[in-house]
Amino acid sequence: MNQKNILNTPLHVVNIGLEEFAQNLRAEGIDVVQLDWRPPVGGNDRLSALLASLDDGS
């Protein structure tokens, strides 16, 4: 199984949501980027689903 090793690597975290989680990680010396997240495309979740289906990660 191709398990991308995270268990022996320092964490580098992107935090999407509760800022407190980012603050707690930073306090432990973990690298964190906090996203300025807003509901996408005016909060329309059907459009979000469509965009996600078009996203191939590249």
Add this chain to the structure above:
Amino acid sequence: MIIKTEIMPSFYQDSVILMRIAGKLRQRPGVKEAALFMGTPSNHELLGQIGLSTAEGVKASANDLIVTIAADTETVADDTIIAAKELLAERRQAMEESQEYRPRTLDSAVRLMPNANLVSISIPGAYARFEAIKALRRDLHVFLFSDNVPIEAEVELKQEAVKRGLFCMGPDQGTAYINGVGLGFANVVPRGRIGCVSASGTGLQAVAARVSMLGEGISHGIGVGGRDLSRQVGGLMTSFAFEALAQDAATEVVILVSKPICAAVKPKIKEIIQKLKKPVVICCIGTSDFNIDGAISARTLDEAADAAVAVLREQPWQPKCFTEHQVIKRKLSRMKDRDDLAGSRILGLYTGGTLAYESHLLLEGFLGPVGYNQPESDGHSGLILDLGDDVYTIGRPHPMIDPQKRTEMILEMGKRNGANILLLDLVLGKGSHENPAEPLAAAVKVIHKRFVKAGRPFAALASVIGTEMDPQDMKLQIKQLQDAEIDVFPSNAEAARFAALLVNPGLHNQFMEHKS
């Protein structure tokens, strides 16, 4: 009563901050209710449920903030809306002054941090799945705290994760430990040799804290989300986590923590555990028939930690009802109301879901039917409420963050369901309230006095899930509880057994002879 609403267009703020501000506003004289919500479809529904949906509010879109105040007078409502705006402005200013650049998209974040390897997601469930799939498609591991993610989306996410060799820890996963670092609500524990695979957040916290108390540590605690062992999800992430820990040199013993496993998933999990070349402790609370040759079965969370530590130290292990019988005997002899409490009812008010579930199962085993999350079940020997359940958290933060709901319920004790024994948990750690013992102790003091005045017997019993390294100062937390005459036990299971012993003193011999 006056209800007033103001919409703040394009003003996004995370739910915990909004709920904290709402909590401050509720304390203002004359304010009956304060609701600060983004205008998402689920929040509109929620405002309707709590009777605060207004003609202005329904116009808000998901990017708009709805501020709704219910107050005694129009002036109070107006002043409170002004106060809400001031608190929001203060918050925004503090954020801007931090001068931290915050990218708007995951791709920008990854450009900023090219070595990013994990995305922690705690946004509303309706959107969380889309951010999670984006992260997985960029080969990033996911910790998915958000709830309300549909189960079919969970299956899709986990299939994608497994295909790519990634963890998808959640949805609805409160806690995880990777490489010694706690994610979400987490007690600060030392790094060690015990690995956990957990379908429960507070279950993982309780095990990790106990392992720490016993002088050992956690290598990793892979949270898999509460539904992973359901028929639909089929243990996708549990299997993956076991395989990862099998290859992890730091992990010498593995503990599986969950609520009941779906029968259809058991054979798969059994096969994985049997293949694992490391000792395994199974703690599937409420699953009595899941015994695997070579693996140790633990009935409770404390037993799981104790057994794992014993295996690690190559020591014999036998389950005990109480860690120290002498301490229990002393506690019993000190209790003035002990005899009067026989036959009385228990009220368990929990902030940790798995702790509530564990107590419920133990008490039913000793005392017969006990109500669970159904306040009307008055005919039983007790009632256990999980105050983190959706029913109690509509529009309010989780009780580990904001204990107000529990305080209110303690103060109502005696008015209903005739319970004389209060059973409690206190969960410390990152993410939890900064001083949760203070409001708990204050409420118990008030209700205790009320019982004494009415000539009724009373006992309050608690366990504390915490470590010396937690931000709340565990010793001070315990002292505050003890000063309020709350008996503190080393584990939730012991507190529950002690409660059962008070109700039925006939259990004494059974408990003290190491059987249960």
